[in-house]
Amino acid sequence: MTHPIDVRLIAASGYPHDMTVAERGCAWLAGHGYRVANPDILARRHLRFGGTDAERLADLHAIGTGAAPELTLAVRGGYGLARLLGQIDFARIADQARASGTPIVGHSDFTAFQLAYLAATGGVTFAGPMLLADFGPELVDPYMWQHFDAILRQPAYRIEVPAPQAAPGTGTIEGTLWGGNLAMLCSLLGTPYLPTVDGGILFLEDINEPPYRVERMLLQLLQAGVLDRQQAIVLGDFSNYRTTDYDNGYDMDAVFDYLRARLRVPVLTGLPFGHCPRKLTLPVGGQARLEASAEGFTLALSGYPTL
Numbered sequence: 001m002t003h004p005i006d007v008r009l010i011a012a013s014g015y016p017h018d019m020t021v022a023e024r025g026c027a028w029l030a031g032h033g034y035r036v037a038n039p040d041i042l043a044r045r046h047l048r049f050g051g052t053d054a055e056r057l058a059d060l061h062a063i064g065t066g067a068a069p070e071l072t073l074a075v076r077g078g079y080g081l082a083r084l085l086g087q088i089d090f091a092r093i094a095d096q097a098r099a100s101g102t103p104i105v106g107h108s109d110f111t112a113f114q115l116a117y118l119a120a121t122g123g124v125t126f127a128g129p130m131l132l133a134d135f136g137p138e139l140v141d142p143y144m145w146q147h148f149d150a151i152l153r154q155p156a157y158r159i160e161v162p163a164p165q166a167a168p169g170t171g172t173i174e175g176t177l178w179g180g181n182l183a184m185l186c187s188l189l190g191t192p193y194l195p196t197v198d199g200g201i202l203f204l205e206d207i208n209e210p211p212y213r214v215e216r217m218l219l220q221l222l223q224a225g226v227l228d229r230q231q232a233i234v235l236g237d238f239s240n241y242r243t244t245d246y247d248n249g250y251d252m253d254a255v256f257d258y259l260r261a262r263l264r265v266p267v268l269t270g271l272p273f274g275h276c277p278r279k280l281t282l283p284v285g286g287q288a289r290l291e292a293s294a295e296g297f298t299l300a301l302s303g304y305p306t307l
Helices: 019-030 039-043 053-061 090-100 108-121 131-135 142-151 182-187 211-223 252-262
Strands: 005-010 034-036 070-074 104-106 125-127 156-162 172-181 201-207 232-239 267-269 282-284 287-293 296-302
Touching (some): 005 053, 019 039, 019 131, 053 090, 090 108, 104 108, 108 172, 108 182, 108 282, 142 156, 172 182, 172 232, 172 282, 182 201, 201 211, 211 252, 232 252, 232 287, 282 296
Parallel strands (some): 005 070, 172 201, 201 232, 232 267
Antiparallel strands (some): 125 282, 156 296
């Protein structure tokens, strides 16, 4: 009989808004070969955070200390990791994670940890599902689960994304895959926590940000020189926003067209990733080979930890 894989939860940002959802997420994982080893952290509350700064910092410093194989999974996003960045011993976590082969998975506010970890140690994590939003719903998305479970067990993984492209570019691009939540990435500009990636493939997503704010953040990255250093920009899900009559037809597609006109590299859309049920699990800091056409694109991924 196959033993379940232990899951170490990380509540480094917000706390569960509904314990029923958290319990359902733990139960769903248990039914699919993953056993949550530390469910007690789900009950922690301190202000709007999933515990005091010291408690949340201790969670991060415990990554990779369990019996292998072990998976580290963020509970949720929200806000809170920025308070911890200056106190995190990234080298310690990297040593522990590498020794135990522990994959680390999350997105949203967890992007701050992932990018800072990559900047400090070169360590690869996964932008992917979290306990509440992805494993806690009454119906867990099968596409998310398929790609999550598969990439964690395969040292090389290929993804096909059927998504018509306005300007796919030509040829094959190979480089470091990195990125995550757009607002979090912008918040790290000018700090030591944003990795310097030249020739990379940058993926971005966000939620609750109307087109003009997305454009403002993209322009910030462009004007800071980040976008021009990449070989391609791949845009994921930008959801749960509203436009108004004042926008006068200015929508997210207009933002992306404006960005394409100012970059010398391909800007692709339709990546299944972000604050949406149907999402991929992507190695932040892993290696990627990107091939695009007018009908969509493929990503061949490697160089990441597996279970």
